[in-house]
Amino acid sequence: MANRQIKKVAVLGSGVMGSRIACHFANVGAEVLLLDIRTPAKDGVPPSGAEANKIVNDALAAALKSSPSPIYDKRFAKRISTGNFEDDLPKIKDCDWVIEVVVERLDIKQQVYTNVEKHRKPGTLITTNTSGIPIHALLEGRSEDFAKHFCGTHFFNPPRYLPLLELIPSPKTDPAVLAFLEDYGQRVLGKVTVLPRTRPPSWPTASGCSASWTSSTSSTTWGSAWKKWTASPVLSLVARRARPSARRMWWASTRW
Numbered sequence: 001m002a003n004r005q006i007k008k009v010a011v012l013g014s015g016v017m018g019s020r021i022a023c024h025f026a027n028v029g030a031e032v033l034l035l036d037i038r039t040p041a042k043d044g045v046p047p048s049g050a051e052a053n054k055i056v057n058d059a060l061a062a063a064l065k066s067s068p069s070p071i072y073d074k075r076f077a078k079r080i081s082t083g084n085f086e087d088d089l090p091k092i093k094d095c096d097w098v099i100e101v102v103v104e105r106l107d108i109k110q111q112v113y114t115n116v117e118k119h120r121k122p123g124t125l126i127t128t129n130t131s132g133i134p135i136h137a138l139l140e141g142r143s144e145d146f147a148k149h150f151c152g153t154h155f156f157n158p159p160r161y162l163p164l165l166e167l168i169p170s171p172k173t174d175p176a177v178l179a180f181l182e183d184y185g186q187r188v189l190g191k192v193t194v195l196p197r198t199r200p201p202s203w204p205t206a207s208g209c210s211a212s213w214t215s216s217t218s219s220t221t222w223g224s225a226w227k228k229w230t231a232s233p234v235l236s237l238v239a240r241r242a243r244p245s246a247r248r249m250w251w252a253s254t255r256w
Helices: 017-026 050-063 072-078 087-096 105-119 143-148 176-188 219-230 233-241 242-252
Strands: 006-014 031-036 079-083 097-100 125-130 148-156 164-167 192-194
Touching: 006 017, 006 087, 017 031, 017 050, 017 072, 017 079, 017 148, 031 050, 031 072, 031 087, 050 072, 050 079, 087 105, 097 105, 097 233, 105 125, 125 176, 143 148, 164 176, 176 192, 192 242
Parallel strands: 006 031, 006 097, 031 079, 097 125, 125 148, 164 192
Antiparallel strands: 148 164
């Protein structure tokens, strides 16, 4: 795992979280492939050209216009290419990490994984941003190599500003994969990684931020994580520049 490099990342799902996770990876210099469903046919006529990718393109455009901005510099958006599952999923064979961020339905996620296994290169990291579906349930029917390189990577919204990255392994996750993600999350993504022993489903705070209970993580620990994150001069500057709304969402998620 020491020689593993993340040069290209595929993000499957371009909703609020998916599009912003894609932007954050572009922020750190990775090439990003952002995919979503193909635009449905209209009057029986399937879309062609750019119209086929209207859903993902509109989602990315909305993210780039949002406030606080998910991207450091608008020029970094050029690192993100878009496509759809039907036409472009084979491109994940060139990616080093595939992150699934589709709707929170077990059947849909399992169907996505079935299609991912057709094109994913063995050894490629595959993770989910799920906030409520048990990790072991997502692995039903998956190959040994898929399971070995699979775990949860739960980003908090907005990913650029909230420092926590929750890593949720399954019993089949290779410890070396977990160690790599913990190091990469801290060293490259600028995150404080959290490894809970148990995690019931996430719930929304009053401010709309996703947060989760864990039996091993108290509000004191979350507060300590924030102090650790802001101890870095560079990351502290990012935290101070985060808009008040982003900071309020962080503190709301630590007060339970």
